[in-house]
Amino acid sequence: MATFLDGKHVLVAGAGVTGRSAAEALLAAGAQVTVTDGSADRLLALETLLSGVALVPGLTEPPRGTDLVVTSPGWRPESPLLAAATAVGIEVIGEVELAWRMAAELADPPVWLAVTGTNGKTTTVGMLESILRTAGIDAVACGNVGLPVVDALLAGHRVLAVELSSFQLHWSPSVRPFAGVLLNLAEDHLDWHGGMTAYADAKARVLSGEIAVGGVDDPLVAALLKASPSARHVGFTLHEPVEGQLGIVGGRLVDRAFAPDEDLVEVDEVLPAGPPGLADALAAAALARAYGVPAESVRRGLLAFRPGAHRAVVVATSDDITYVNDSKATNPHAAVASLRSHASVVWLAGGLLKGASVDDMVAAEAHRLRAVVLFGEDRDEIAAALRRHAPHVPCAVVDATDRDAMATVVHAARELAEPGDVVLLAPAAASMDMFTDYAHRGHAFTEAVLRLVEHERTGQIT
Known part of the structure; x- marks a missing residue:
């Protein structure tokens, strides 16, 4: 497999899950790997x-004789090693691009259906x-969802449902999926890309195959879909569709x-219910x-699907107050969708905003906020937006960052909530300032809520 790699000296940047899978695939293809x-x-x-x-810690420039660099997706283009490689003319690609080039040498390559x-x-790739599996097709979800694409490729699956982040797309210059969808587009990872234009350009790469699909209710996506070089453009909308679209009619x-x-x-x-689902x-x-x-397989497949954890999950209801874990809402766009699912919310927000602004979100959703509890590194930025656009909304700020901080957040929310409210963890920010990842944050919230509810039920702290 992949004769273009035979005997090549390839440097893999990053020793995490993606790096390990890339190194294994490169070795199997006959490359010499560092x-x-x-x-x-x-x-x-x-x-x-x-x-x-060869395992070499902390390289800042590629070893002499390096033919190719395969980087883990999170590495920035300006990082010393990748910048040094580019400066001397060594190509830098990602693991997804590696899988694409390896697939091109197969007599019967798998079909790529890509989502960004x-x-x-x-949720979409799930x-x-x-x-696809309901229809009897040998398919697997891979990419940013957890399973590296090279692993899915080497396993021999016939269809790859590939989740692609903007980082992965940046490092994938020649990937052209058979069909690709751009769901929506809002400020995110601007610190990594350097601005909204570069971020949007990376996302738009998914619309370069035979069939381009886009969420046309989003003006930015609609414009990128219209400009796509794909032979066929398909839109989807939450309203009644016109010809060439999927949408909703009569329920x-x-x-x-x-x-x-x-x-x-x-x-x-x-499922999940509501506009995002x-x-x-x-x-x-x-x-x-x-x-x-x-169509019947589409229906049966959607009926069989169950959403992942930390995505708008109802944790508990106590004293007519509902606690919802949407820790996966790691940017303002996701938080808006989560907030709009409820009429009266005590909103738990904070973390790492990654360069995104929350002003528009706060201004648009202020009418549904009963109160706000803020935590995490960028809590002051959200507090400032609340002062500008929702000064009437009560706001509690939790400065603690220790393991019990989420319990403090939940107790503060309970004090502010009234019967009929939803206490909603939809942080609008990444989690790595206080937690390992969004799942860790969601688990902390769930545990704190269940302890609170048990205490309210029994009068004893558990």
Whole structure:
């Protein structure tokens, strides 16, 4: 496999899950592989898993004779090692691009159905995988969802439902999926990309294959879809669709792109419920229909799908107050969608904003805020936006960052909530200032809520 790699000297930047899979694939293809990472512990862990790989900590320039650099997606283009490689003419690509080039040498390569967007990617690829498997197709969700694309490729799956982050797309200059969808677009990762234009340009790469699909309710996405070089453009909308679109009519998801007017599934049958879940279902259906999946398999696949954890999960209800864990809302765009699912909210927000602004969100959603509890590194930025656009909304600020901080946040929210309210963890920010990841944050919230509810039930602190 991948004769273009045979005998090449390849440097892998990053010794995490992606780096390990890339190194394994490169070794199998006959390359001579060096792996570098700033963490000696990650390299040590790799040493026990891979033989025949040179492990060199902390490289800031590629070794002499390097033909190619394969980087983990989070590494910035301006990092010393990658900048040094580019300066001497060594190509830098990502693991997704590596998988694409390896697939190109196969006699019967898998079909790529790709998903990107600021929010909803993981839910959409999960829905798509469920639909494809329900239709009897050998398919797997991979990419940013957790399974590296090279691993999915080497496993021999026939269809790859590929979740792609903006980082992965930046490092994938030649990837052209058979069909790709851009779900939505809002400020995110601007600190990494350097601005909204570069971020949007990276996301738009998913619209370069035979069929381009976009959420046309989003003006930015609609414009990028219109400008796409793809032979066929398909839109999806939460309103009644025109010809060439999927949308909603009379409480049903319908297809007017791949059929004249075909019912897919009832709105009330889609999980997660609400506009974000319906948009993701329409996007997944569009990609599946692009591949030729019949409508009945779309319906059965969506009925079989169950959302992942930390995505608008009701944790508990106590004293007519509902506690909802949407820790996956890691940017303002996702938080807006979460807030709009409820009429009266005590909003728990904070973390790392990654360069995104919260002013528009606060101004637009102030009317549904009963109160706000802020925590995390960028809490002061959100507090300033509240003072500008929602000065009437009570706001508590939790400065603690220790392991019990989330319990303090939840107790503050309980003091501010009234019967009928939703206490909503939709942080609008990344979690790594206080937690390992959004799942860790969601678990901390869930545990704090369950302890509070048990205390209210029994009068005892557990």
